[in-house]
Amino acid sequence: MSMKIIHKAETRGHANHGWLDSHHTFSFASYYNPERMGFGLLRVLNDDIVAPGMGFGAHPHDNMEIVSIPLSGELAHQDSTGNKKVIQTNDVQIMSAGSGLTHSEFNNSKTDQVNFLQIWVFPKEQNIKPRYEQKTFNPADRQNKLQTVVSPEQGAESIWINQDAWFTLGSLKTGFTEDYKLHKSGNGVYAFVLEGDLEIDGEKLNKRDGMGISDFETITIKATSDAELLLMEVPMN
Known part of the structure; x- marks a missing residue:
């Protein structure tokens, strides 16, 4: 029997600093909820x-x-490993902080806001040499299908993560149905x-809702409207 936890969009932590308007699914900075310390890793x-x-x-x-996954706008990134890059819609960036680095992130535009997801996953190996990678993904490759953008597979189309984790994006049309099968047992x-409305494993989800599911092998994803989806498969311990 699968285990599920649902986080509706409006239950997220929220901090508006004026220059930064941030919603936190899990405890972060001044938002602390002992029930929301993450999902697995x-x-x-x-x-x-x-x-x-x-x-x-x-x-x-x-x-x-x-x-980091930009949803709209452009984000300028600079770090102590010498990278100076701009990421925009359809790009995915990963930074393995490893043994330690510093970085900064700024909106690259003087006129438009930038909306991006920042996602942290605990690493598989500690204290690796810090590394940076980014890649532009073709949005056509996720039209009505699931596109893997992050994986532990070296040399794959996706970018590499120091963890047994897979991130998948989908731009799904109303009526789309597909089964998602775990890449690794126990994840x-x-x-x-x-964006939009989906039914995942029988649960109705709307824009910016989140749901964690464990103890399963396959789940069914149905788009009940045109929808955009991010799936993050991670080890549970």
């Missing part, structure tokens, strides 16, 4: 809107896999609805 899922020209100054991280999946 998924620790942070932040839905951030950054005002034009604003951003996060240089700050340190270590031993965390940090995935769980956290589903996050970016």
Whole structure:
């Protein structure tokens, strides 16, 4: 029998700093909920809107896999490993903080806000050499199908993560149905609805709702409207 936990969009933690409007699915910064310390090895899922020209100054991280997915706008990134990049819609970025680095993130536009997801996953191996990777994914490859954008498979189409985790995106038309099968036994999946309405394993989910599911092998995904979906498959311990 699968185990499920549902987080409706309006129950997320919320902090509006003016320049930053952030919704936290799990405990983060000043939002603390002991019931929401993550899902398996998924620790942070932040839905951030950054005002034009604003951003996060240089700050340190270590031993965390940090995935950034821009939903609209452009995000400029700079880090102590020498990377200076801009990521935009259809890009996915990963940073293995490993033994430690500093980075900054700023809205690359002086006129438009940027909305991006920042996702933290605990690493498989500790203190690896810090690394950075980004890739542009063809949105046609997720039209009415699931596109893997993050995986532990070196040399795959996806970008590499230092964990037995798989992230999948889908742009799904009304009526789309597909079964999702776990890549690794014992993993769980956290589903996050970016747009539209879906039914996952029989549960109705709407825009920005999240659901964690564990103790299963296959789940059925149905789009009840045109929908955008992110699936994050992670180890549970």
